[in-house]
Amino acid sequence: MSEKTAVSPTRQEDFPEWYQQVIRAADLAENSEVRGCMVIKPWGYALWERMQAVLDGMFKATGHRNAYFPLFIPLSYLEKEAAHVEGFAKECAVVTHHRLEAKDGKLVPSGQLSEPLIVRPTSETIIGAAYARWVKSWRDLPILLNQWANVVRWEMRPRLFLRTAEFLWQEGHTAHETSEEAVTETMKMLRVYETFARDYLAIPVITGEKSESERFPGAVQTYCIEAMVQDRKAIQAGTSHFLGQNFSKASGIQFQSRSGAVEHAWTTSWGVSTRLIGTLIMAHGDDDGLILPPRVAPAHVVIIPITPKEDTRAAVLEAADNLAAQLREISYHGVPVQVEIDSRDLGGGVKNWEWIKKGIPIRIEIGPRDLAQGTVALSRRDRPHKEKAFLPNGDVLSGVTGILDEIQAELLARATAFRDENLKVIESKEDFYKFFTPANSDKPEIHGGFALAHWNGSAAVEEQIKNDLKVTIRCIPFTDSPEAGTCIFTGEPSKQRVVWAKSY
Amino acid sequence: MSEKTAVSPTRQEDFPEWYQQVIRAADLAENSEVRGCMVIKPWGYALWERMQAVLDGMFKATGHRNAYFPLFIPLSYLEKEAAHVEGFAKECAVVTHHRLEAKDGKLVPSGQLSEPLIVRPTSETIIGAAYARWVKSWRDLPILLNQWANVVRWEMRPRLFLRTAEFLWQEGHTAHETSEEAVTETMKMLRVYETFARDYLAIPVITGEKSESERFPGAVQTYCIEAMVQDRKAIQAGTSHFLGQNFSKASGIQFQSRSGAVEHAWTTSWGVSTRLIGTLIMAHGDDDGLILPPRVAPAHVVIIPITPKEDTRAAVLEAADNLAAQLREISYHGVPVQVEIDSRDLGGGVKNWEWIKKGIPIRIEIGPRDLAQGTVALSRRDRPHKEKAFLPNGDVLSGVTGILDEIQAELLARATAFRDENLKVIESKEDFYKFFTPANSDKPEIHGGFALAHWNGSAAVEEQIKNDLKVTIRCIPFTDSPEAGTCIFTGEPSKQRVVWAKSY
């Protein structure tokens, strides 16, 4: 029953520690000696590159182009938007000097800057300054840009991928002639993220608006995609902000309108980051390691040649090469099937387990016996690790994209079922507190989920719930027919149920 | 004769200023208000993305994978390699605080770090620390990684693309079991850069080794590709360093060798940056703006619909769309032909000039008359701007990749002829000084070139020449049969001629 798993502890035993161990087992990333800054290792970075390629295509298909803006933001820029600086001042890296000088045999900072520079935590203000230079007339609008960049937020309790001092992301920044256009853009990009999460990451996110207290500093409205992961907590996996005229007023993005009046532009910003990798791990991984959705997997198939005897070795390796070459000719949703051949001089079991832990969708073993029979042994990462299908070579070639699609669909189905099981309508404060209180308070077991409960709209209530339970409103979900009711905390009127959860 | 050019001043009138004006005319980049940091605009960034895509493919084809390492380097890491810190201490951004605090109504840096962090000027030391963790045995070698990243070097006299405080680059970092392997890697990547410059940028670089005084801080040997641009100066466009065991000793990258002894790894690093964009501009641009080699152009063809009358407008636009769709079906060296349609409500002349300045290889005008005749007017950026070929639609489709290849070849041929014309063997100190002395010292005209001259190997001579003429040894060129001779400065023996030039 309880056979040994490749990752220890299991999810049930200690979910946060399981997460760290999956990252290690799959060789995705590690902490560096620089506090909060991670090293993203090749397998983790290749996963990010796949996500980037897909998202970049979606951004370009919706009319955006890429550009690049400075890493450093003058302190005075950050100060221009009051809520913004308030939100980021407490956790930013500050550059104060521009050289090092020997002093008493030690190197010390020297060449003090007249104005400190902030390493960008986000780029609204520095990009706003550029847009202010570029925009003169309504004819210059809209501006639809994105940048792929690193950003820094000085996190006090870093966690690989989910919360790191430096992380990689994309930030879209757009400026528009009208409020309506900017709102449309905000929603369009939220839908891009939702689609990406569902169709590529196999994660059925919940979309909605953030409450005021969870808004991006300086935004008028913040929309988000929220994923439920396997300990039933939420992860904010992407956000899209309608910034109104807050930043255009702060940065001076003005234009002559069609009527000849001088107006401020309406801006948006939207981003996803390497946090998506953490979300993917927690959404799909199992006690044997990572499970990669095929549509973002850096590789789809690993071929493991089994070469027990020297005299058949060359023939087995050649068969592996041939199969790989044929697979690579096949297109999977516009990308060639990506194949690894693991011909390292290690036992088949060791290699097999490495690839299980790395989450590769399909493993294929070829040995001398298979060679004679023209078959291979195929295993799928979404099935028990001992399960093997013995297939003729030809069936592998004709079936590979179908199998990949099945795995992709299976992961989405599992994640959807899990989310639906753990999304509860809650009608009383008592039930709410019970829902979010673990049986074991010292070492909380997996508990809770997403609670759909009525709320009166008060930030004081949010504050209380956060203090009592570490639970926050994840979003006010979009709904065509909001059902009014009574706030379960205050008895006051509520416009609709909102989504509450513990979160990363 | 001297008709007005699109860019003013011309190259002859003022080359450095012409360069700035081409960047502006082509809308590639601009200075930000952060000293030395540039904003890379969409057309410039798209060019960088094309370069990245090609180089990334070449790196992967030579066995490298991408990864990502921290932006920040602890001061103590930098200090581990003496020559290295000496080389970078004078021009680095230093992070000393991790938050801002209100004080007397002003925000000031707060939360002082116990150890200052340096924004990476290059990553040998931070990557070395990771390799030291990863490498235990000879079986862990080689490590062949690359990262795409931003780096910061506090430049005192910044110039867009060529020398900016922040720039984008790739840095390859490899670790090997033997010195021979590391040297082979160093040379292999230099050849990748040389090939990329020739076959994609259409720039015939000179390859060789740097003299000791021009070596990368901490390297045993630095190899480079040097481009000659149109004012006959040199640009170091890429470098590949054999680092020996200097950094592995500094970082502690040790392994148990095949014989069981503990040894230090042999490392290399190699990089190219957004400097390549500056090199490309200066190598190929003319007095009408940028000229893009088709193999790195973000777009190959622009279609400019000419719609003088309302009643033919729809038909012309439809023809433009159809032609674009058909062109996009064509593959140019593995990439679909990239087509822009400029249907903005502006005059044909204005649009035509914009695309000339942006350097797009092919411009196609379609007007009502063309429609009737089934022809288009095609202009090439490598030919005089008034030259148009009137071609049947079908010829455009069958001929487009051939024309692009012709333009690519023409640019390389021009740059090669120019370089060869301005590469002189110089046999005396007097001729050398004459070669590098402009007639007009107040406002130097284009002069000089690459001088091939004998040198005794002395750094003192280099120093003198640099002080007198601002001329340096660009490289000790590779040659199968070095011809010994006499140093033209000292009369002492010289092993071979070396390449001298003024440089950016």
Ligand SMILES: [Zn+2]
């Ligand atoms: Zn099992």
Ligand SMILES: [Zn+2]
């Ligand atoms: Zn002319």
